[in-house]
Amino acid sequence: MTRYSPLPFACAVLGGLALLVAGSRAQVPPAPQTPPASQQSEVELTITGEPGTPPRLAVPDFIPLGSDPDTVAAAKLMGQVLWDDLDFEREFLLVPRDTYASIPPATSFTDVPLDRWRELGADGVVVGTVRRAGNTIVVQVRLFDVKSRRSAFGREYSGGPQSARLYAHTAADEIHKQQRGLRGVARTRLTFSSDRDGGRTSGVGGARTAKEVYIADYDGANQRRLTVNRTLNIFPVWSSDGRSIAYTSYRRGFPDVFVSHIFQGTFETPAGGDARVHNWLASWSPDGSRIAFTSNRDGNAELYVVNTDGSGLRRLTNHPAVDTTPTWSPAGNEIAFTSDRSGPPQIYVVPADGLGTPRRITTESYADRPTWAPAPYNEIAFAARTGRGYDIRIYEVASGETRQVTFGEGSNESPAYAPNGRHIAFTSTRKGKSHIFIIGRDGRGLRQITTSGNNFTPDWSR
């Protein structure tokens, strides 16, 4: 294993980030998502809906306390972002925003026309205010119960005006937590690879289309490039603390697992590749201490596990067939993977110590890219060949049953779970080019995340 201080690759990464930040000053570097300052100000009250239905919420534009364009724009943006975040988990029924026009906008928390919102069918209404204070903005968010006319939730966030989306995301996560006991994902991120910048490889192999690693907010906002080396940079995965990304890169002419610490701008190659030892498809253990990967070091594709510092290399599989594409169980005690030991590729499960015979769990014509869901969902999503392309299927470990979440619209591959297990990001060609989409684990609520270039193999931060 080799460890590098920030030269030269780190400079490239930092340069890329600096460029992106400079290019759009409204973006923060991908700092660890510490929530902005907030304060508890209300007694807890749970909004309820009609019996048997989720509570209905309205989220109008936030109230700008001031007329400068930035404050007005931030107020509008945060209302929309918060509406989308609360709609995403389907814990609430969101009253469509295009029905709000008839309701006079409030000017403060004291003149919200709660009766009018009640007439519109809302059980609760989320009201926010934004005001400038020097170089910062101060955002207050309240959730009113229209029946009792009481505030069920109140928070204040303040900081740089560029963080407006982050304040809305934080409010969404806190409302989900307080009202529904749900761990929301509004502040999580996606990573994926893309050819969108048109970079070409160089060298004796000729100019070929490069792929770089990108990151984005979970809703597709703030997409930015992380690698800048004009080779193949594919299969990125987040570390459990969201501070590092492991991916397969050909920057040295052969595939090796790189771990980039995206805030320091340093990287490591814990799998120790060289011109003959190739490593690919990293998968982080849930506790972040180890990486499982595929390597050819013993003559054919086998699975290995190594500590993130490059120590403790251990072979996991031993079979003349291909063993690849590992994913860890939430407890870290098992690994699911793809093998063609019985013919076409199928999904198998083996204890993470490699002891014991792998257990086959699929009987597809072709199955790959298993992804183990986080607790409490004990299930494994994978791509299964269905006709000309692939669809996302989910194997329930307890029952042994398999269900399907996409149905033949384009080819659907490379599933990755949201950290709360309720959604799956995947690659789909349903809109022509290859793009990243998100869908509920029940197959509902499709969202398109990318729109530029071709995009592949998403992973979702924890």
Next chain:
Amino acid sequence: MRQSARHVMNLALVLAVVAGVAGCAQKRPPVARPSPLGIGEEMPGGEAAVTRPPAPPEPAGPGAGAGVPEPPTPVVADEAEGLEARSIEELNRDSPLRPVFFDFDSMDINDTGRQVLDANAELLRRNPAWVVTIEGHCDSRGTAEYNLALGERRALAARDYLESLGIPSARFRTVSYGEEFPFDPAATEEAFARNRRAHFVITAK
């Protein structure tokens, strides 16, 4: 380590044979630019392999396998004149080393593939300084993840066959690109067939 030990053995064999057949080498003298002392060391990368001495004649003859057809030598002999003069870039633009194509989801080398590899082996014998990277490629009908392993097996299958014809493994690197670098991006059967290949890139001469 077993790998390097094998190199040493191969090289020792090569050197011994070179001494015997030096007179047969055409065009170039049997080079060995660096001192033979360095040869047994572990090779840091493809560049070092430039120093390989000429390959030995195939140990058992081309037909010794299982009914392998005679390599189409005349074509190769005619081409050999021009190949010396061409740069690596020119060689790779229209490579005399032809690709081997595979059936869907398969890493088996068929009869046509064996003929192609026989001809490639002959070229490699006549151009003993060539060092070659064998790239494994797949079509996009498989999954991106599994295809990296499938491409690896295709590259290894081509390499193993060439080794069985007596071309030393030290002259090869292999790398899988899975479905990442299609030669034809179209989604047609013809394009898919073109993309399922072991592709040869000359990296040193």
